[in-house]
Amino acid sequence: MNWEQLLSLKRYGDKNKRLRKEQNETRLGFEVDYDRIIFSQAFRSLQDKTQVIPLSKTDFVHTRLTHSLEVSVVGRSLGRLAGQKILEKHPHLNTIHGYQMNDFGAIVAAASLAHDIGNPPFGHSGEKAIGEYFSLGNGKRFKDRLTAGEYEDLIRFEGNANGFKILTQTRPGIEGGIRLSYATLGAFIKYPKESLPHRPTRNIGDKKFGIFQTEKEIFEEVAGELGLLQVRKGEQVAFARHPLAFLVEAADDICYTIIDFEDGINLGLIDEEYALEYLIKLVKNSINTAKYNALTNTADRLSYLRALAINTLITEAVEIFLKNEEAILKGEFHESLFDKSSYEAQIKDIIKISVEKIYQSEEVINKEIAGYKMLSHLLDTYTSAFLPASPEEEDSNFNGLVRKSVARLNPGEGSVYNTLLEICSYTASLTDGFTVASFEKYKGLRL
Incomplete structure (x- = not known):
């Protein structure tokens, strides 16, 4: 380099x-x-x-x-x-x-x-709550509808990869996210690899992952422009860190x-x-x-x-x-x-x-427990509203109200993976306080 x-x-x-x-x-x-x-x-x-x-x-x-x-x-x-x-x-x-x-x-x-x-909200426990919703919770029902790499993105949901998504994601009327220089994007990516293979090594860059499947193309463009060394080729790519x-x-x-x-x-x-x-x-x-x-x-x-x-x-x-x-x-x-x-x-x-x-203090653990349950409930609420179990399933009035209540969450007609990742990214964008308020709203505890 x-x-x-x-x-x-x-x-x-x-x-x-x-x-x-x-x-x-x-x-x-x-x-x-x-x-x-x-x-x-x-x-x-x-x-x-x-x-x-x-x-x-x-x-x-x-x-x-x-x-x-x-x-x-x-x-x-x-x-x-x-x-x-x-x-x-x-x-x-x-x-x-x-x-x-x-x-x-x-x-x-x-x-x-x-x-x-x-x-996500509630620190690193928020990442674990999102990931375990798909590996251990009700989100497991989507596994057969995803590729191995897509499922890995969800069960190991990673704030670093979500950060790169936020910085670079193209949305209607907004091309390339907030359009940072590629040098800054390179310095941002601590783990320049996809979620697979999940094989931590002595290389610090392999400790986690920094790219979802949705950002693979822009990631490769950034890496190519910066001249990052490619350390793995093929279906799952990885590069050396930007210094x-x-x-x-x-x-x-x-x-x-x-x-x-x-x-x-x-x-x-x-x-x-x-x-x-x-x-x-x-x-x-x-x-x-x-x-x-x-x-x-x-x-x-x-x-x-x-x-x-x-x-x-x-x-x-x-x-x-x-x-x-x-x-x-x-x-x-x-x-x-x-x-x-x-x-x-x-x-x-x-x-x-x-x-x-x-x-590991009692105050932190107690609040992380509550946050974990709240995030799981929100993911259940959003996935039910945007991804019915089958085309024949009758849509409920509640699901329609949920969709209206989250105008920022609009996954469109994307694949199951894209919709789930948009739901996860939206949930991760919530503040601690808004997560509590949303949970109480959907549980009928707040008007």
Whole structure:
């Protein structure tokens, strides 16, 4: 892979090549990507989607929206720092093509901003609820009407693939979704493969999948334009990651490791002294002890340690990326950047505590149980309304009312798979609060 191709400014539908040296410096194409994501309906809905605690009543717990904004800030720093060194190593990118350090930051920031845009309500349990509806629940009735790849898309419903669908899906009057640059789309795709074969390997890019069957064509176009290395051909294709996807992943890793931990402390789920001890281990080489000891309250101490920890991890992530740049460009680097971290033990300790004290806390588990049942009921309601068991089945008045109540969900006359995927994508687009309201409405509990 080469950086000139990887930094492509092309957008869906372009007939002519967009050259970096011809860009308007006051509003660069990569910065337009960020703006388009910010103003999209899908991004705005993240303000009422779970990051840590579903339907939290407190005012300081992160939502998917605040998390995504923070990841984009960290991503911008990662991109700029890496971009500066890449341009020094490959000066022709600047002297001949006109690329700047900030271009790398803008691409990583935009992809980071969108990284959770396809996630369902109620966090990762929402993904499992949708997938298990088709593998274990009433959705199993559709298995014989789907290909193996189509069924795999549904039973392993993936927020990353749904995000790519949202960003690129053509709808009536809207060609190519929100039409991001292909460089940003490439950096967004952490798992550049289809759902089959489901065979996780030591390659981090195989951990999940990033493409539904419906987006295979646009995915292959993006990969071809960027010059991504094809690692599997045939019926199911897969490509090597875009190098900047490693920085997007690192930005997310930094934020959920440090900031979810901070939320746990603020919620009282993690003991303050115990937690601060773990953060101090992470920043022991950069902490100003006198300054830290002068801070008198938890919020200030947390804020200071958080800033140091994020800066420490940003610096190291860029160092690891640059050290392995050649292997990454050859498609031979198969780990996350922090798998190579000298702070790996400290990071694992923090994540272990977060899992035990936050993600598996009674409050989270109870709300995820409720969310699981709600999403299953909504899927039952929508599939019954849009996909009757047989053409002979008499349509009910209730099903007609349901269809009228979800005007945004209009699968048209598509295949069974397309209709089911549209139902899943629509359900995934709902906020936590709207999911509760819809469930109560269809159960007759709310007027």
